[in-house]
Amino acid sequence: MTDTDQEHKERMIALKEEHKARIKEKKRADRGLLIVHTGDGKGKSTAAYGTLLRALGWGHDVAVLQYVKGNWKTGEKQFFKRFSDLVRLEVMGEGFTWETQDRQRDIAAAEKAWEVSKEMMNSGDYDLVILDELNIVLRNDYLDHEMVKEGLLARHPRTTVIVTGRNAPDNIMEVADLVTNMEMIKHPFEAGIKAARGIDF
Ligand code: ATP
Numbered sequence: 459m460t461d462t463d464q465e466h467k468e469r470m471i472a473l474k475e476e477h478k479a480r481i482k483e484k485k486r487a488d489r490g491l492l493i494v495h496t497g498d499g500k501g502k503s504t505a506a507y508g509t510l511l512r513a514l515g516w517g518h519d520v521a522v523l524q525y526v527k528g529n530w531k532t533g534e535k536q537f538f539k540r541f542s543d544l545v546r547l548e549v550m551g552e553g554f555t556w557e558t559q560d561r562q563r564d565i566a567a568a569e570k571a572w573e574v575s576k577e578m579m580n581s582g583d584y585d586l587v588i589l590d591e592l593n594i595v596l597r598n599d600y601l602d603h604e605m606v607k608e609g610l611l612a613r614h615p616r617t618t619v620i621v622t623g624r625n626a627p628d629n630i631m632e633v634a635d636l637v638t639n640m641e642m643i644k645h646p647f648e649a650g651i652k653a654a655r656g657i658d659f
């Protein structure tokens with residue numbers, strides 16, 4: 459073993475000890491977490507569905523509510539429909555602003571979706587609930603921010619909730635356990651490349 463290798467080995471041993479000591483101080487979460495994925499960069503929904511994949515691997519019970527109903531066919535919707543015994547999928551009733559152009563109809567749809575979200579979060583039936591693009595509905599003030607915060611906090615202790623979408627409101631980030639801001643460094647859209655099947659939808 460060269461000196462460099464030996465030094466490396468010693469450094470790694472020290473690092474491992476340090477890491478072990480730090481983990482020992484931590485405790486297991488005794489309840490589900492509130493997680494927020496926000497920011498301008500791509501990956502908010504993708505990361506939520508990645509977490510869902512992990513949860514499914516452990517046989518957890520999971521549910522998804524999509525707050526922004528696009529008319530387009532997405533890979534995740536096709537997947538969830540195919541595995542409806544594994545994932546409960548709900549999609550918010552109506553289309554969204556620039557398709558419906560009817561604010562009152564959007565508000566009514568958001569309120570209905572919020573009722574379903576509360577039922578999912580309170581039932582105690584799920585380990586993981588994804589409220590995809592809820593932040594978009596909040597940004598448009600279709601739902602009261604304090605009401606949503608209280609509803610998220612009142613969830614069943616078993617249930618982890620992931621809220622996604624740009625412009626997460628401050629009051630929800632304040633009470634969340636985990637907030638990740640996706641930062642856009644580059645996006646193919648800027649280079650004139652269209653959204654792609656299996657990558658973007
Ligand atoms: P994804 O679903 O790919 O994880 P996201 O949830 O982070 O994306 P959304 O705001 O929900 O982002 O946008 C959904 C769609 O917009 C996706 O097709 C995504 O690739 C695209 N998109 C996300 N970020 C950007 C960006 N910075 N510029 C252009 N398009 C973007």
Ligand code: MG
Nearest residue numbers: 502503622623
């Ligand atoms: Mg998204």
